Amino acid sequence: MQDSYLEEILEFTNPDIREEYVNPHGTVRIGKVLEDLDALAGSIAYMHCDDNSAETIPLTIVTASLDRIDLLQSIPMDQDLRLSGHVTWVGSSSMEVSCWLETMSTPPPDPRETSYGVGVLAAQKRVPGKKILTAKFSMVARDPITGKAAKVNQLILETDEDRRLFRSGAEHKARKLMDSQFDLSAVPPSFEELNLVHELYKEYIQYLDPTYKREMPSNVQWMKDTVQQNLVMCMPQDRNIHGNVFGGYLLRLAFELASSTGMIFAKSRANFVALDDIKFKKPVKVGALLSLTSQVVYSSGRTFQVKVRADVIDPIKDEQSTTNTFHLTFEADHDVSRVMPRSYDESMRYIEGRRKKERWMRVSETNSTN
Known part of the structure; x- marks a missing residue:
């Protein structure tokens, strides 16, 4: 699973970057964060399907559905945030990409560090804090020539956490199928x-x-x-x-x-x-x-x-x-x-x-x- 891991830091402590994400109320512009999440999920899916061959035509990957986004707590504007994710389940031609938004905490710089190295060392010490938002995307792969479903790389489950995430992804897919059977367009009200x-x-x-x-x-x-x-x-x-x-x-x-x-x-x-x-x-x-x-x-x-x-x-x-x-x-x-x-x-x-x-x-x- 970690082979498809990607992350992006939203440096809200940088005034220029924070300005792009602030709304009229002084809080975060969530729509822009959701836009970033979709782009991240697409990049993760392409990384997972890459066969590391320059001669192979890349698969066409599209977002089939955004399965759910839950905001667990308010998004702070005075801290750096981390967008991250990786593939957590695969079928034959489909993938589940799980993404998270977390706060980032940076320990205060060591006074013994030189002024030249403070910025670099501080960035290296940044560690994830509280989980703020979770999202799951369903991506599907298509053959770029025929447009038909294309097989994707399977997952090697190395740890108990890998197996837990994979099992959760399979259960989520089954729940989605069950929920679709009770859609009002197909099933009358109870x-x-x-x-x-x-x-x-x-x-x-x-x-x-x-x-x-x-x-x-x-x-x-x-x-x-x-x-x-x-x-x-x-x-x-x-x-x-x-x-x-x-x-x-x-x-x-x-x-x-x-x-x-x-x-x-x-x-x-x-x-x-x-x-x-x-x-x-x-x-x-x-x-x-x-x-x-x-x-x-x-x-x-x-x-x-x-x-x-x-x-x-x-x-x-x-x-x-x-x-x-x-x-x-x-x-x-x-x-x-x-x-x-x-x-x-x-x-x-x-x-x-x-x-x-x-x-x-x-x-x-x-x-x-x-």
């Missing part, structure tokens, strides 16, 4: 979920039907009123080595729109908690018009779910197709309004968001136990 939708209907009809003479409470918002949109022209500067738009760039756009949507909904800062599975359904070409639509689909207490749909628009052919769907969990500093659906389509989004919230709670409990 009896309990249908009862919930009916209860919501009985409530919201009283706000719409004048015979009830019931005003909507101040702590309830219509789901349709939480929609925000953005339209972006995809530029050549944002392409990857395959000539398509870099996945990390799409991730950053989606995150920053979701964060802004959350601020408007909560009327306060929206603190990022987790990003659920993302499937990259199709590549986005340079020059495409990318339409991003975000909406708060579920809320409970201080937490709420924001769904972002990314569509590619072809104005010449008058066609539109969805390329990605993002589900993000945020937490406000106070209890937020209840979001209220008023159609079947919105009710299904509500149920989907509720399922994402329940899944996030299960994962959080598992992480705290481990």
Whole structure:
């Protein structure tokens, strides 16, 4: 596993670098960190598949999905951070790349060191501190000529930790397959979920039907009123080595729109908690018009779910197709309004968001136990 290990230091103690990552609130611009993570995962996957032969045409590797990102604690702006990761599981043509973001601590320089060597020696002494963020990416390899699935290098499991990570990767892949079998697009809502939708209907009809003479409470918002949109022209500067738009760039756009949507909904800062599975359904070409639509689909207490749909628009052919769907969990500093659906389509989004919230709670409990 360590053969594919890569790391990158974000030197937030350098004012010029910190300036690139700071947001208007003086905290870290998480969307930019997510963009860096996607680039790191791609580099790790290419390193793992390299056969060290200059005569071999490199495999084409693409991000199939971003399986999950969890923010374990707030990201400090006054410390250097380390992005690192390596391949933790492989199948026939697919790989799981696990990445981490950690704080870096540097011991104070020894007064006996010469001024010339202080910087170098201090950098060598930097050691990882607390783990801040974890992420898992699923990468797939394709033959660069035929485009068909290509076999990737297998892993030699040398230590107990290697075996634990590999076993965890296999279990994660099995859970993903099981979760996909219960997707709302394929499986109808459960009896309990249908009862919930009916209860919501009985409530919201009283706000719409004048015979009830019931005003909507101040702590309830219509789901349709939480929609925000953005339209972006995809530029050549944002392409990857395959000539398509870099996945990390799409991730950053989606995150920053979701964060802004959350601020408007909560009327306060929206603190990022987790990003659920993302499937990259199709590549986005340079020059495409990318339409991003975000909406708060579920809320409970201080937490709420924001769904972002990314569509590619072809104005010449008058066609539109969805390329990605993002589900993000945020937490406000106070209890937020209840979001209220008023159609079947919105009710299904509500149920989907509720399922994402329940899944996030299960994962959080598992992480705290481990």
